[in-house]
Amino acid sequence: MDLKCLDPKELYNINSVFVYIYSFVYIVSPIHGCALYYKMDQIINIC
Structure with missing residues (x-):
């Protein structure tokens, strides 16, 4: 998932x-x- 392609509203959702x-x-x-939270945090950091 490329978070850069999302606008702030989508990112918030x-x-x-x-x-x-x-x-x-x-x-x-x-x-x-x-x-699970730690893994999600890592996924977000990777993106």
Whole structure:
């Protein structure tokens, strides 16, 4: 995914989805939630 091609509004929507998924997983399993969040953060940094 090339974040440079997205406008700020689209980027905000994608970020909201990440936060929603992270929050859901964190409630189900804090350990896996942290790992998932870290992986998503790396994916964002790579892009």
